Amino acid sequence: MVRRNEIRAGEVAVDPPAATDAGLVFIGRIYTPWTDRRVCPRQGRADGPTCRIEVFPPWIAALDSIDHYERIEVLYWMHLSRRDLVRQSPANDGTARGTFSLRSPVRPNPIGSSIASLVKVEADGLLVRGLDCLDGTPLIDLKPDRTLFTPIAPRQPGDDQVGDG
Amino acid sequence: MVRRNEIRAGEVAVDPPAATDAGLVFIGRIYTPWTDRRVCPRQGRADGPTCRIEVFPPWIAALDSIDHYERIEVLYWMHLSRRDLVRQSPANDGTARGTFSLRSPVRPNPIGSSIASLVKVEADGLLVRGLDCLDGTPLIDLKPDRTLFTPIAPRQPGDDQVGDG
Secondary structure (H helix, E strand, C coil): CCCCCCCCCCCEECCCCCCCCEEECCCEEEECCCCCCCCCCCCCCCCCCCEEEEECCCCHHHHCCHHHCCEEEEEEECCCCCCCEEEECCCCCCCCEEHHHCCCCCCCCCEEEEEEEEEEEECCEEEEECCCCCCCEEEEEEEECCCCCCCCCCCCHHHHCCCCC | CCCCCCCCCCCEECCCCCCCCEEECCCEEEECCCCCCCCCCCCCCCCCCCEEEEECCCCHHHHCCHHHCCEEEEEEECCCCCCCEEEECCCCCCCCEEHHHCCCCCCCCCEEEEEEEEEEEECCEEEEECCCCCCCEEEEEEEECCCCCCCCCCCCHHHHCCCCC
16 A cells, blocks of 8 residues: 555555554644645655644653754654555555565554754744655654764663674 | 653653553564663664564564665664653753753653664564664564665655755
8 A cells, every 4th residue: 555545466464463552642743745645755855845843732842952953853653554564565566575674654553754854943843854744744753863963871881782792 | 860760950741641642562572682771772883782673473474575674773662761751861960951852762752763784584573783772672663774765666746846946
């Protein structure tokens, strides 16, 4: 699938366990130019359109200092995706491969992750470029891009652990 | 916090809404050398110890073709983390900053994301390097590293959309 919720030739659905192992809280909402899955970018681009990320109370205070980072990792909930496919055929050509070898929105836990360029911090959210999700997508987390972030916490033994010796 | 669940000088907790907006299914478990938060690496390293990612049925078929990628994005559930801090003091020095400007495990939705180097695909999981999570951490998703993945689906209009014109 991807465009609609159809199952295509070669795709395999399973009967998944109930999704009750942990619960998410939607901490905001993402506004993009795309209102239909058939026009969404398949992957965000750094020169793409500006999108707005709204952060809901009581999480707004958590935005403090996010302006230190040029790029932000954005986690969001792909609320329209089915969750039961283990093999998918993105090209709808009869060939299929495993879900974990794809970045398709269809996954057991439909969490999208993007790296967005920070354009502006607003009172209750961010303007960014580089997203590829539908307008109205629920937000679940914001973090500094891992390649820009240096841990602030004191060093711990695992920091220096290498190999399997 | 981070090491224990204490609140430190400068940290701010909120009364969060119930985490009932969406439900997760744990799709596997991660085995690492670290059994205590006080020894965990603060960030994974590509030359770190080999860790095992077990994938549970019925998701094992979704591993097909994951061996095409040298690096895998791993999403996991940091099950021991509190979720209510909007300001944190990683150095415990009286200064604090917003949760979204940190990669601390303490977040409204405690989802960790790492880029791991693929060592081996096994019948029911993976061996990887580069993780930083506790032994026994629940797995929630595996995807190809975004920088290695080229979408297979047909082009869509949003793929070519740039700027705000």
